[in-house]
Amino acid sequence: MEKLNTYIQSLDFAYLKVYSGLRGDSFIAFSKQIEEEIAGLEVLLPKARYMQQQKINRKIEALKNQINIYNARLINAQAIIHPNAKELASLEKNDTRFPKLMNFLNREGRQEAISMCLPVYREAIAFFDKEDQINGILHLCFECHWIVNEEGNAFYYGTSDYPKLENFLLNELII
Numbered sequence: 001m002e003k004l005n006t007y008i009q010s011l012d013f014a015y016l017k018v019y020s021g022l023r024g025d026s027f028i029a030f031s032k033q034i035e036e037e038i039a040g041l042e043v044l045l046p047k048a049r050y051m052q053q054q055k056i057n058r059k060i061e062a063l064k065n066q067i068n069i070y071n072a073r074l075i076n077a078q079a080i081i082h083p084n085a086k087e088l089a090s091l092e093k094n095d096t097r098f099p100k101l102m103n104f105l106n107r108e109g110r111q112e113a114i115s116m117c118l119p120v121y122r123e124a125i126a127f128f129d130k131e132d133q134i135n136g137i138l139h140l141c142f143e144c145h146w147i148v149n150e151e152g153n154a155f156y157y158g159t160s161d162y163p164k165l166e167n168f169l170l171n172e173l174i175i
Helices: 004-010 024-047 050-067 098-105 159-172
Strands: 015-020 086-092 123-128 134-141 146-149
Touching: 004 098, 004 134, 015 159, 024 050, 086 098, 098 159, 123 159
Parallel strands: none
Antiparallel strands: 015 086, 015 123, 123 134, 134 146
């Protein structure tokens, strides 16, 4: 397992953004809207030709993945931000909050007991280069104490540090 600070130091980024989502009333409303869209597409399936059926089935699968909290990511592999994601903060390196966040993320993690539940990545940190392209993503699950990057690689991070990081991201970081 790679160390989180090694991963972050390998990124060439100009600024970062913190996102949160896949929870609350907005996600419930979003899920209902997607389920209605899926139901509408399923009505079309019996009348569709074979190639149209394949296209409709792919669309249904993609929609289901957006509302499956175990598969959904706030930022997917194509760097597309989930419709339910809310931007909490944008930090340039000269922001006064930046050093504190980097202090949290650059801590030396140690291997501890690993949770066996399925993680739900409700927070994400995206690292952007000078051309506003995402060149790194951290997905965080505070319930299971998991941090993975855009490739699904997990990182050591001490379980005692998760509540502090969560509080900082969801409370202190927001202005």
